[in-house]
Amino acid sequence: MWIVIIGAGVAGCVMARRLALLDGVEVTCLERVTRDDHSEAGTGLNVGPNAVKALRAVDPELTDAITRASFSWRNWRISLTDGTVLFDLPLSDVAEGPGWRIRWSELYRVLREAAGSRVAYGCEIMALGRDATDPRKTSVAWRQNGKEFRLDGIDLLIACDGRYSSVRRAISGDVPVRQVGVAISRVLVPDTSNGLIDDYEQWFNGPNRLLAFRVPPDHIYIACAFPIVPEADIPSELKTPEALRAAYTPPHGPPGAQAKWLIDTVCANVAETHWARMQEHDVLYGATDCNVLYLGDSAHGMVPTLGQGATQAIEDAANAAALIARCYKDGERDAASWLTGIEALRRERMRFVMEFSLAATDTMLAGSDPVKGTKHKTEAPFRQKLSRLYGDIGPLLERT
Numbered sequence: 001m002w003i004v005i006i007g008a009g010v011a012g013c014v015m016a017r018r019l020a021l022l023d024g025v026e027v028t029c030l031e032r033v034t035r036d037d038h039s040e041a042g043t044g045l046n047v048g049p050n051a052v053k054a055l056r057a058v059d060p061e062l063t064d065a066i067t068r069a070s071f072s073w074r075n076w077r078i079s080l081t082d083g084t085v086l087f088d089l090p091l092s093d094v095a096e097g098p099g100w101r102i103r104w105s106e107l108y109r110v111l112r113e114a115a116g117s118r119v120a121y122g123c124e125i126m127a128l129g130r131d132a133t134d135p136r137k138t139s140v141a142w143r144q145n146g147k148e149f150r151l152d153g154i155d156l157l158i159a160c161d162g163r164y165s166s167v168r169r170a171i172s173g174d175v176p177v178r179q180v181g182v183a184i185s186r187v188l189v190p191d192t193s194n195g196l197i198d199d200y201e202q203w204f205n206g207p208n209r210l211l212a213f214r215v216p217p218d219h220i221y222i223a224c225a226f227p228i229v230p231e232a233d234i235p236s237e238l239k240t241p242e243a244l245r246a247a248y249t250p251p252h253g254p255p256g257a258q259a260k261w262l263i264d265t266v267c268a269n270v271a272e273t274h275w276a277r278m279q280e281h282d283v284l285y286g287a288t289d290c291n292v293l294y295l296g297d298s299a300h301g302m303v304p305t306l307g308q309g310a311t312q313a314i315e316d317a318a319n320a321a322a323l324i325a326r327c328y329k330d331g332e333r334d335a336a337s338w339l340t341g342i343e344a345l346r347r348e349r350m351r352f353v354m355e356f357s358l359a360a361t362d363t364m365l366a367g368s369d370p371v372k373g374t375k376h377k378t379e380a381p382f383r384q385k386l387s388r389l390y391g392d393i394g395p396l397l398e399r400t
């Protein structure tokens with residue numbers, strides 16, 4: 001049986017490693033970048049406790065390797081930029097264990113090392129589509145090191161090629177995107193804060209939000225966010241040091257010590273800062289007429305507010321790998337029935353995660369009041385939803 005995975009990012013590496021353990025299954029993972037290119041160097045990730053729990057259920061060894069490359073995410077604090085604390089939550093109140101704080105490049109390095117020889121790097125996909133003889137199967141042609149390769153009769157094609165998935169576009173059509181009207185930046189800097197910044201924190205000045213946390217070895221990840229007109233580009237005049245200083249400086253008095261360090265650091269690193277707009281796209285786990293599975297960002301696009309992008313890519317892969325392994329060992333070799341099972345396991349969960357992430361963005365929208373919006377986050381209904389977010393990884397993994 002042939003399984004081909006496109007993309008050795010978060011979901012792709014977890015899948016390649018688990019599926020290669022199945023006797024009689026040939027797994028190939030085709031990755032576009034070269035072996036040592038773990039390039040998302042400008043980003044730190046906070047990965048939720050739900051991903052740690054889900055991955056531990058299927059791959060404790062890989063979970064431990066990521067833990068060794070991370071700092072624990074144990075606390076979430078929200079303040080105003082003048083230093084007034086609005087929300088201070090130990091994650092142990094809402095989760096069974098901590099999450100991870102890690103550099104994106106480090107997460108990729110650990111995952112790709114763990115996926116080992118199943119990943120072929122530097123692959124350019126030349127053609128991809130339904131197989132000529134069996135329309136439920138697929139064919140892929142690619143070029144690597146100047147040579148051309150082709151595989152026909154693929155029993156299961158798994159798209160793990162991220163938010164601009166060319167597999168999803170080729171098989172299931174264009175993916176409409178919804179802009180929410182928030183600009184977001186990212187920059188990774190050496191830690192010169194003298195202990196001011198450590199675990200995950202956010203600071204508001206009106207709807208303008210700073211976010212920062214420390215990642216190994218000794219860096220701080222900073223993300224700025226502010227409202228923009230939905231569907232419009234981010235105005236270049238809002239990305240200047242002067243505009244950013246004005247956006248985060250409180251109106252009545254100086255910033256607190258943490259916000260002051262962050263504002264100075266953000267303004268000094270404008271040239272290295274990457275900008276994006278918060279957006280969403282609809283959930284789709286499988287093609288209807290052929291055996292193509294979508295996982296991670298290719299299956300769903302959510303706003304990054306609750307740090308659930310990579311987190312859900314891991315949760316997706318852990319669930320999909322567990323379901324495929326169980327079916328395969330029980331003699332159920334029909335990939336179409338696996339797709340139905342994965343869809344049933346994941347669709348409602350993903351709707352909940354996307355809706356919750358969008359609802360939690362309320363304090364970043366134009367005209368919002370962060371004090372009122374954050375007060376609501378200290379109340380029982382929000383905490384209950386957080387417990388569900390961080391704990392409810394699905395019945396299959398709970399039994400594993």
Ligand SMILES: Cc1cc2nc3c(=O)[nH]c(=O)nc-3n(C[C@H](O)[C@H](O)[C@H](O)COP(=O)(O)OP(=O)(O)OC[C@H]3O[C@@H](n4cnc5c(N)ncnc54)[C@H](O)[C@@H]3O)c2cc1C
Nearest residue numbers: 007009010011032045046161162296297307309310311313
């Ligand atoms: C600025 C920023 C901050 C973020 N912060 C967080 C956070 O704090 N917490 C969190 O959980 N998530 C966060 N995310 C989201 C998270 O990074 C993604 O959701 C996650 O990486 C998705 O995993 P994936 O496996 O679906 O795809 P990816 O990890 O994006 O991997 C896709 C892989 O496919 C490869 N690929 C793409 N096209 C092809 C092709 N045609 N052929 C072969 N290979 C291909 C790519 O090179 C890549 O290796 C953030 C994202 C951004 C942009």
